[in-house]
Amino acid sequence: MNQNFNSIAIDSTFNSQKSKSISLRNSTTAERVRQLEKLQDWIKSHLEDIRKAIYADFKKPYPEIDASEIFVVTSEIKHAIKNLASWMSPKKVSTPTPMLGSKAHIQYEPKGTTLIIAPWNYPFNLAIGPLVSALAAGCTAIVKPSELTPHTSALIRRMIEEIYEPELVAVVEGEVEVAQYLLSKPFDHIFFTGSPAVGKIIMKAAAENLASVTLELGGKSPAIVDSDVDIQDAASKIVWGKYVNCGQTCIAPDYILVQENIKNELIEAIHSKINEMYDPKIKGIDESKDYARIVNDKHLKRLKHLLDDANRKGAKIAVGGKIIETENYFEPTVMIDLTEEMDVMQEEIFGPILPIITYSSIEEAINYINEKSKPLALYIFSNSKNVSETILTQTSSGGAVVNDCVVHFLQNELPFGGVNNSGIGKAHGHFGFLSFSNEKAILEQRVGLTPSKSLYPPYNFITKKISQALLKWF
């Protein structure tokens, strides 16, 4: 087979991690904390290297890198170090009456060898965040960063090679064929972040080895704006959540559902917030240092198609629309007059186009959302507790935020992830630790005492009475 990567090196790394993973089963809290501290120390002493690499990939502004790439990882490490002893300690469970005399507990053992496949949009955070959970859980890991952000991928490789022995953590760089080769290895767990389409490929490959999976996927996350709302507050938060990272955020509001009587006011507010945030000196947003670029020309063309297709089918651009192809620049854009025949209303946008559609009653908005795949995130802007409760209880999404958007990613006491098409399994904090752990069920019976002996054959009158009593009383 003609291949551009070293499969023998991958095999050798996998085999050495397999052996290491067995010895890690009884690793102590202190040993795992030490591995996490090494990662924390490297990150803190190489902040400028990390910023430069990510900036080189798609001009992400430094404050965005600090907050959304570095801080989220360092806070995840800090949180894991603080809580690891409690997460690792066996959890006693109570004994039901038919099991009287026995004791039981849950022991958290590392799943073993793990594979982490990362996307390009938060290329540092989404490769290293899951690694924190893997190390906390006592697993080995091979990390495959995205090939679309080569500077960050090289930096991650350098970082891991400087910190860890390859039998504990290794980085394998490369394109789809490398990912596919890695997927043929019998990992114990695969943690994938990326699109639902590739998520299905990952799950099929994992099924060959019955590896468990965490799939952090995407989709169309709605933001509902009720008429009982502080419009200026909602507009600021939507503009930030949508256009940070140039719209290339899995939990960005994909589209807005606004109550029809406040549509025009909301559009005006969004327009002025875009100018306040990205064009305060009125020089043009393309001059702004605070606005990132689309990752490559392929994605720019994909977004341009969404805009052109919607325009051709009757939609209008209410704000923005400027594209500079040579710079992968795509202006913050708002679209109106949309219909379901337009691709922009069917596909995850993953860029700075914000479609705004209207509803007349909350039920109509809920029905619209429920007709689509379950989103990764759902945002509600409303002063009415009744409205937010109704939406929260009548829709399904991986996560939800009331009166803000995107910020739930930073709350590491909450599970982060999707549901069905937007993901399977959860990440962050304790939930990330659990994703990489086997919750082993352990029951200890007293020698010579087992209530179940009375149910052993040969069955007789007493067995019959006991089994009937069990059905009657429990």
Ligand SMILES: NC(=O)c1ccc[n+]([C@@H]2O[C@H](COP(=O)([O-])OP(=O)(O)OC[C@H]3O[C@@H](n4cnc5c(N)ncnc54)[C@H](O)[C@@H]3O)[C@@H](O)[C@H]2O)c1
């Ligand atoms: N839920 C989350 O936390 C989260 C976070 C960020 C991005 N996302 C989602 O990720 C998507 C965008 O990222 P992307 O374009 O990098 O995703 P992608 O699915 O194209 O690629 C992700 C990774 O999978 C690998 N890959 C691609 N095709 C593959 C194949 N056929 N077989 C095996 N591996 C393959 C890539 O090399 C890359 O490392 C969006 O859908 C977004 O919503 C989700």
